[in-house]
Amino acid sequence: MPNATTVTEVGQFLKNPPEGFTVEAFGSEYRVHCSEENLVFIDNFRSGDCDIVFQNSLGRKLKMHNLWEYTRMRKSLLSKRIYVLVSLCDQNIPESSKKEPSEPKVLQKYVLSIDGGNPRIKWQMERGLDWTISSVAGESYRVEIDLSEILESLAAAGVIAENLMKCNPIWKDSSFSLKYYSDALFDFPHWFGFSKRSFKLRLIKNT
Template sequence: MADGRICMEIFEVEDFLRNPPNGFRVESRGSGHTLVKSDPNSCCVFIDEFNLDKRKVIFQFSTGREFVIDNLGNYTKMREKITSQQIYLLASASDISSLKGETIYRTAEVSTYFIVVLNGKHPLVKWQMEKGLDRAISSVAGESYNVEIDLSQALQSWVERRENVLPSALKGKSWTDCSFSLKYHSDALFDIPFWFGLSNRHFKITYE
């Protein structure tokens, strides 16, 4: 996704592991592990370990779904990364079916997990990221805070607009759990708002 005009891409996990994109290398370990390597300076990977076909899949340089920051310098560096690089996330999907006029969600039988790639330097994405982070910071008063960045709505819209050209495995899905969080830990002596869960912030990336 070198082209800054492309906003998002989706891969079935199995396809991603069989044919990893440029910058990734997949190694199978005899201990029942699959190790996915990438250059931590060229992309942001927010994927926790997960199991697939009785094997544990580990992204070597992933920070996991939550990235912990303890000073302003590291916050600035991470902010620059997520607004200038590709962001890799793991999303889950449920099949959508209808019964007597009601929408029913059931776990997808094939390829429950998908790798979602968001282009952080895409103008629309970058603007929403910066705006959401600015609002989160301005709403706290020096205490620790947690800000969740949710891509589920953007992913749902992106897929719906491409129903005619996407593989069948991506159609008719409800997308969930497509998010990552930045946790800032301040050195405040009495971090009372954070202790009581009052410093949690959340914003959604949308795709128009």
């Protein structure tokens, strides 16, 4: 039985794709085909000299426009395996560049996989959605699903290469979001930014 959560370096993922994925190379582009049995939230990105395209991906920010779309997505989140691209970054910025805003250096990119149908993961997801979405039909909202604690737990468990952990790295892009747009005329919570919420998923032992 597959683990409830896994993290795989991008190069290894392309070389040995998991069940439900196939990879084709076209020059400097890799096209990753994924089956409908999986739920992929990965935007197109570049790794080294190659462009990586996840076909059938929903993208990191998913938009829904009616109750049917939300209900269908909720069912998928609670039953399918979820894939998200995350980055392990060096948070130590050189003194010479501290005067100017700069992005943390990416040390390695990984594909994080979560089994939404696993009882412990499903329970957290369902509770988080219920808490953050009180009424989906009459208001717009944005819900961010934060995966940082899962990544930190996996790193602490020795999944990440030891040489990368020496620089006390941080995780970037460790979430995905659901956006629901209502056609309500007076959607004041959305206008004033009160409809933005988030919840965290945690790694529970023995999953």
